[in-house]
Amino acid sequence: MVSSIAAQVPAAVKATGTLTVAADATYAPNEFIGPDGHTVVGMDADLATAIGQVLGLKINMVNATFDTIIPGLVSGKYDLGMSSFTDTKARQQTVDFVTYFSAGTSFYGKTSGPGIASLAGLCGHKVAVEKGTTQAADAQAQAAKCNSASNPVTVEIFNDQNAVNLALSSGRADVAMADSPVAAYQVKQSNGTFKLSGREYGTAPYGIAIPKNNGMAKPIQAAVEHLMADGTYMKILDKWGIQAGAIPTPKINGATS
Amino acid sequence: MTTPQTTETAGLTAPPEEIKAVPVRHPGRWLAAAVVLVLAAMFVHTLLTNPRFGWDVIGSYLFSRRVLAGLAITILLTVVAMAMGILLGVILAVMRLSANPLLSGTSWVYIWFFRGTPVLVQLLFWFNLAFLYPRISLGLPFGPSFLHANANSLITPLAAAILGLGLNEGAYMAEIVRAGILSVDHGQVDAAQALGMSRTLTMRRIVLPQAMRVIIPPTGNETISMLKTSSLASVITVTELLYSVQLIYAVNFKTIPLLIVASIWYLILTSVLTAGQYYIERHYARGAARELPPTPWQRIRRILFTVHAPLPAPPAQHRDES
Numbered sequence: 001m002v003s004s005i006a007a008q009v010p011a012a013v014k015a016t017g018t019l020t021v022a023a024d025a026t027y028a029p030n031e032f033i034g035p036d037g038h039t040v041v042g043m044d045a046d047l048a049t050a051i052g053q054v055l056g057l058k059i060n061m062v063n064a065t066f067d068t069i070i071p072g073l074v075s076g077k078y079d080l081g082m083s084s085f086t087d088t089k090a091r092q093q094t095v096d097f098v099t100y101f102s103a104g105t106s107f108y109g110k111t112s113g114p115g116i117a118s119l120a121g122l123c124g125h126k127v128a129v130e131k132g133t134t135q136a137a138d139a140q141a142q143a144a145k146c147n148s149a150s151n152p153v154t155v156e157i158f159n160d161q162n163a164v165n166l167a168l169s170s171g172r173a174d175v176a177m178a179d180s181p182v183a184a185y186q187v188k189q190s191n192g193t194f195k196l197s198g199r200e201y202g203t204a205p206y207g208i209a210i211p212k213n214n215g216m217a218k219p220i221q222a223a224v225e226h227l228m229a230d231g232t233y234m235k236i237l238d239k240w241g242i243q244a245g246a247i248p249t250p251k252i253n254g255a256t257s
Numbered sequence: 258m259t260t261p262q263t264t265e266t267a268g269l270t271a272p273p274e275e276i277k278a279v280p281v282r283h284p285g286r287w288l289a290a291a292v293v294l295v296l297a298a299m300f301v302h303t304l305l306t307n308p309r310f311g312w313d314v315i316g317s318y319l320f321s322r323r324v325l326a327g328l329a330i331t332i333l334l335t336v337v338a339m340a341m342g343i344l345l346g347v348i349l350a351v352m353r354l355s356a357n358p359l360l361s362g363t364s365w366v367y368i369w370f371f372r373g374t375p376v377l378v379q380l381l382f383w384f385n386l387a388f389l390y391p392r393i394s395l396g397l398p399f400g401p402s403f404l405h406a407n408a409n410s411l412i413t414p415l416a417a418a419i420l421g422l423g424l425n426e427g428a429y430m431a432e433i434v435r436a437g438i439l440s441v442d443h444g445q446v447d448a449a450q451a452l453g454m455s456r457t458l459t460m461r462r463i464v465l466p467q468a469m470r471v472i473i474p475p476t477g478n479e480t481i482s483m484l485k486t487s488s489l490a491s492v493i494t495v496t497e498l499l500y501s502v503q504l505i506y507a508v509n510f511k512t513i514p515l516l517i518v519a520s521i522w523y524l525i526l527t528s529v530l531t532a533g534q535y536y537i538e539r540h541y542a543r544g545a546a547r548e549l550p551p552t553p554w555q556r557i558r559r560i561l562f563t564v565h566a567p568l569p570a571p572p573a574q575h576r577d578e579s
Contacts, residue, residue: 067507132507156494170388171409
């Protein structure tokens with residue numbers, strides 16, 4: 001515990017001694033369920049534990065569907081949301097963010113399928129995305145553009161990433177969209193069934209989601225800075241093979257779009 | 258010396274007192290009613306004063322295009338899945354009661370399998386059928402095939418939902434119809450056979466119409482249940498009511514108000530179905546009782562519009578004259 005940073009934690013949170021952190025554990029390698037069948041593991045889980053150690057608080061990591069996490073933060077069910085959230089201006093109207101990573105969106109599909117390389121290439125195909133993600137919003141925006149032409153896009157929105165991958169395997173969708181580290185990991189784990197196609201776009205920061213104005217933004221930012229300074233941050237990213245997305249300094253509400 | 262006549266006359270000149278009849282007091286009922294009223298008032302108060310309900314959001318989305326489109330799909334799923342379920346149920350029930358062991362065995366296996374797996378799993382299975390059979394073709398068994406189709410084009414999400422819900426419902430309806438058929442007295446079948454009716458005619462004209470009285474209440478229950486079970490189709494991306502509402506709050510984060518919008522519509526539809534079931538039950542109850550009890554509308558009419566004749570005047574008090 002770093003006492004100078006732990007002192008910044010508001011008294012109400014310090015009194016409980018625990019931070020409940022929500023993540024949608026279907027997004028390997030950032031958050032997924034470990035071999036014991038119920039613990040959330042991954043880059044976000046390791047980073048949450050490290051932040052907890054700096055602040056002197058216990059971390060209770062819970063699994064929740066992606067589109068229920070921000071409403072859960074607003075209603076006080078969770079203290080933090082660390083589920084590969086892209087920090088966007090739209091989301092900043094509801095919660096605060098402390099940026100900690102950088103990722104874009106990648107396309108991936110069956111090795112035998114059409115290699116869709118960009119959003120424009122979606123026209124005339126079926127794309128699977130997870131509910132509540134920026135990829136869902138991007139795909140729907142592209143569908144509006146395509147549908148005016150003669151080549152409609154079918155956007156299939158599923159509850160979680162596992163359902164997206166199943167839709168891809170069964171041919172329901174020609175292509176899936178996910179954050180680049182996640183897409184790369186799925187392709188690696190699939191042993192040749194899936195392949196990445198095209199180039200990643202829309203590189204944007206990940207942010208730790210915090211309820212608005214509850215005093216936790218500054219301590220969390222200080223904790224992340226500390227982890228970057230003492231090398232713990234890079235060690236965690238190296239462990240999961242995603243060091244390419246490292247950022248130099250954490251920002252509060254650093255949305256670029 | 259008092260004579261009996263004097264006492265009689267004396268008794269007859271005074272008019273009999275009116276009986277003061279006081280209704281039985283039920284203090285417990287009044288107390289319970291007061292408690293219920295207070296709780297109801299508290300509930301209505303919190304509904305109106307808690308800002309988190311978001312009544313303005315509810316009002317703006319209750320009749321929005323997306324919600325109404327989702328409602329239409331929910332109604333479509335309920336109607337088609339129940340129609341499929343009832344038709345399948347009758348066929349399976351009759352097969353189950355057949356003398357042919359192959360028919361009754363097949364029916365048993367179908368009911369065992371479709372009641373034995375969760376509806377959600379069945380929906381996911383039909384949706385992802387292409388994982389097992391990418392192409393579906395029509396042809397000779399173990400021989401050449403004539404028509405081919407891509408499984409994903411043939412089975413759209415809506416088709417997968419109808420298949421999953423309808424086939425599952427067929428298994429449950431089969432047991433309900435079988436219960437109805439068993440409830441008809443065997444004397445009816447004996448009498449029909451004595452009249453020389455065939456087994457099919459007996460089933461169609463004698464047994465099934467009488468079985469309806471026992472079949473309708475659980476079927477109404479199943480229909481109302483199907484209305485809600487159709488929300489499972491949200492997992493396979495069918496844009497029914499719940500999924501439409503989920504897509505809206507995934508973007509604007511107003512989870513509770515939008516779930517209330519969906520709940521209001523489910524409640525309205527359930528009320529309509531409940532009223533419908535009441536009238537269908539009355540239709541099939543003809544002949545079972547001398548006179549059917551009045552419907553709610555008939556009761557309202559009776560209270561509001563019946564004119565009572567004035568009560569007759571009390572009898573004259575002059576019995577001692579004669």
